[in-house]
Amino acid sequence: MLHIHDVKKLTGVTVRTLRHYDQLDLLKPAAKTEGGHRLYGESELKKLQQIQFLKQIGFSLGDIKSMLQEANWEWTDSIKKQLIYVIEEQQHLHQTEILLQELLNSIALEGQNHLEAIRKLMLLSDGEKTMQDRYKEKVFDQQQMHLLDRVPRMAGHDSDSLEWIGLIGQLKQHMDKGLSDNRVQQIIRRMDEKRSEQFEGEDVFLDKLWEIRLSPEDSEKMGLYPIDQELLHFMEDAYVVFLQSKQKEQD
Amino acid sequence: MLHIHDVKKLTGVTVRTLRHYDQLDLLKPAAKTEGGHRLYGESELKKLQQIQFLKQIGFSLGDIKSMLQEANWEWTDSIKKQLIYVIEEQQHLHQTEILLQELLNSIALEGQNHLEAIRKLMLLSDGEKTMQDRYKEKVFDQQQMHLLDRVPRMAGHDSDSLEWIGLIGQLKQHMDKGLSDNRVQQIIRRMDEKRSEQFEGEDVFLDKLWEIRLSPEDSEKMGLYPIDQELLHFMEDAYVVFLQSKQKEQD
DNA sequence: TTTACAAAATGACGTTACGTCAATTTCAAG
DNA sequence: CTTGAAATTGACGTAACGTCATTTTGTAAA
Numbered sequence: 001m002l003h004i005h006d007v008k009k010l011t012g013v014t015v016r017t018l019r020h021y022d023q024l025d026l027l028k029p030a031a032k033t034e035g036g037h038r039l040y041g042e043s044e045l046k047k048l049q050q051i052q053f054l055k056q057i058g059f060s061l062g063d064i065k066s067m068l069q070e071a072n073w074e075w076t077d078s079i080k081k082q083l084i085y086v087i088e089e090q091q092h093l094h095q096t097e098i099l100l101q102e103l104l105n106s107i108a109l110e111g112q113n114h115l116e117a118i119r120k121l122m123l124l125s126d127g128e129k130t131m132q133d134r135y136k137e138k139v140f141d142q143q144q145m146h147l148l149d150r151v152p153r154m155a156g157h158d159s160d161s162l163e164w165i166g167l168i169g170q171l172k173q174h175m176d177k178g179l180s181d182n183r184v185q186q187i188i189r190r191m192d193e194k195r196s197e198q199f200e201g202e203d204v205f206l207d208k209l210w211e212i213r214l215s216p217e218d219s220e221k222m223g224l225y226p227i228d229q230e231l232l233h234f235m236e237d238a239y240v241v242f243l244q245s246k247q248k249e250q251d
Numbered sequence: 252m253l254h255i256h257d258v259k260k261l262t263g264v265t266v267r268t269l270r271h272y273d274q275l276d277l278l279k280p281a282a283k284t285e286g287g288h289r290l291y292g293e294s295e296l297k298k299l300q301q302i303q304f305l306k307q308i309g310f311s312l313g314d315i316k317s318m319l320q321e322a323n324w325e326w327t328d329s330i331k332k333q334l335i336y337v338i339e340e341q342q343h344l345h346q347t348e349i350l351l352q353e354l355l356n357s358i359a360l361e362g363q364n365h366l367e368a369i370r371k372l373m374l375l376s377d378g379e380k381t382m383q384d385r386y387k388e389k390v391f392d393q394q395q396m397h398l399l400d401r402v403p404r405m406a407g408h409d410s411d412s413l414e415w416i417g418l419i420g421q422l423k424q425h426m427d428k429g430l431s432d433n434r435v436q437q438i439i440r441r442m443d444e445k446r447s448e449q450f451e452g453e454d455v456f457l458d459k460l461w462e463i464r465l466s467p468e469d470s471e472k473m474g475l476y477p478i479d480q481e482l483l484h485f486m487e488d489a490y491v492v493f494l495q496s497k498q499k500e501q502d
Numbered sequence: 503t504t505t506a507c508a509a510a511a512t513g514a515c516g517t518t519a520c521g522t523c524a525a526t527t528t529c530a531a532g
Numbered sequence: 533c534t535t536g537a538a539a540t541t542g543a544c545g546t547a548a549c550g551t552c553a554t555t556t557t558g559t560a561a562a
Contacts, residue, residue, distance in 0.1 A: 005538070015539080020520060035528045037539055050369055057347055057354070061519070076355065083351040090344045093337050096308055100334040103308070104327065118301055256509070266510080271549060286557045288510055312548070504562085511556070517549095527540065532533100 001031065001039040011048055026065045027051065058082055252282065252290040262299055277316045278302065309333055 004015055018038065021027040027047055029038035040048075047068065054064045059082065067073050103118070255266055269289065272278040278298055280289035291299075298319065305315045310333065318324050354369070 003538090014520085016520060016522085019540085024519095033528080035539085036541090037528070053369055055519095057350055079351055079355050083348065083355065086344050086348050086351060090341055090348070093341045093344065097334065097337045097341070099308055100330055100337060104330050104334065118304060254509090265549085267549060267551085270511080275548095284557080286510085287512095288557070306548095506561085507559095509556105509558075512554085514551105514553090516551080518546095521545085523544090524542090525540100526542105527538105529538075530536100532535090 001041060002045070004029075004038045004040070007040050007045065007048070010045065011052070013048060013052070021048075021051070021061075024061060024065065026061055026068075058086065252292060253296070255280075255289045255291070258291050258296065258299070261296065262303070264299060264303070272299075272302070272312075275312060275316065277312055277319075309337065 002010070004018055007013065007018060008015060018027070018029075022029065022038065027044060030041040030044055031039045033039065050068065051064055054067065055061070059067070059078070063078065067075065067078065253261070255269055258264065258269060259266055269278070269280075269291075273280065273289065278295060281292040281295055282290045284290065301319065302312075302315055305318065306312070310318070310329070314329065318326065318329065
């Protein structure tokens with residue numbers, strides 16, 4: 001039996017955290033001494049590491065509790081939701097990065113009156129949500145759960161899911177043939193067919209995911225401010241070329 | 252004078268939020284009625300919108316308060332810090348996205364025992380920080396502030412900053428000449444020189460920024476799990492090709 | 503002018519995942 | 533059996549408000 005401090009040394013999780021998990025009924029000690037000190041076993045260690053991993057992927061303790069307790073939890077649903085959230089959050093951050101870059105540049109040009117710089121930028125960034133406004137809704141939100149009900153379960157073993165897995169497996173085998181290979185294109189075609197077959201919005205997830213990942217660069221509202229993204233990219237590219245020619249000289 | 256509800260309708264900011272800002276001394280109403288109702292004027296509206304914008308870029312209310320109150324606040328320092336944070340956060344999210352993708356795939360292949368899938372993935376993701384572990388330190392952190400002291404102030408008008416701005420301006424004028432143009436390469440060369448001139452770690456910021464932006468793809472630990480990123484990218488690419496050939500048929 | 507109803511004001515608690523005391527009790531070695 | 537280290541249980545703090553509950557103010561209609 002492991003003392004609570006041993007658990008800390010093995011996993012890096014603080015004592016306070018263990019106590020917290022105990023209170024939440026998320027991770028109970030295997031036993032207690034007569035004096036009330038917590039004792040943990042091997043299985044608790046494993047569970048703790050699972051919790052760590054799930055937290056790292058962004059799930060809340062409440063979500064994790066449900067996942068680990070309810071035997072037949074729909075993992076794929078949660079993960080898909082989380083995936084969509086993570087992808088969208090990246091895009092928001094990218095927008096923010098652009099704003100910050102341009103703010104930096106505009107301040108450099110405007111001199112001291114930052115307020116002017118800000119005011120100009122505000123016009124460009126209108127309609128954006130603030131960073132915590134769009135904070136993720138609970139994964140375990142029963143009211144929205146029905147949306148995911150119609151998504152095909154890749155983890156299930158109905159005939160439909162099996163075909164999906166099969167298609168993916170085949171695709172993997174033919175990767176080396178190149179993008180235009182006949183068999184590859186046939187597989188892709190079949191996938192697209194399946195996607196259209198269940199047309200009544202059943203494939204919401206894949207649709208949304210592919211749309212997100214494949215969408216062309218957002219219609220840029222560039223060139224509106226003195227030193228814009230175009231220039232920055234140009235700078236970076238030019239810098240790369242410079243480094244390359246510099247290295248050639250050294251050869 | 253604007254009633255508090257008018258402010259809400261004009262800006263979308265809730266009454267509770269206005270009250271909160273009042274308590275924090277972040278945004279005080281211009282006046283109050285004899286009964287104690289808050290009244291706002293035009294300048295308050297403008298300030299409120301600035302607050303909204305700064306919040307959107309990710310600053311805390313405490314930071315914003317300092318920025319707006321202290322007349323000669325070092326805006327560039329804060330913005331640079333924030334920019335670095337945003338860029339790094341994007342990379343973390345990208346890592347998380349990969350983990351989620353592979354988790355989804357591994358669950359699809361492993362069937363029901365998600366725990367196995369998780370355990371396999373845990374091996375790959377070790378050492379990563381959890382999402383709130385790496386939450387941003389305060390911008391207004393005096394202890395770390397001295398680090399930024401040595402960063403060149405692009406907003407200042409010392410001769411150094413002037414040359415930087417000049418170089419950027421020139422670069423902008425010659426963009427259309429292409430990456431390999433002589434003048435362009437000379438400007439870039441000069442920038443690189445300046446960067447090395449102040450060698451004693453003075454240009455910490457630019458170094459870090461360029462390093463982050465120009466670093467090659469992280470050494471991928473791919474191919475370790477059945478359906479990995481390589482395949483996913485391949486899928487997407489193949490799908491694009493498919494769509495293109497499909498469109499050609501329609502022409 | 504009084505009435506009555508909408509809107510504003512002021513607490514105060516809830517949220518997330520613990521950190522950080524403070525006061526008390528238990529454990530293990532000597 | 534003593535003692536110092538380690539563990540225990542509260543309890544408050546964090547960020548930015550949301551959401552009651554209760555009381556007060558403003559104003560249009562009667």
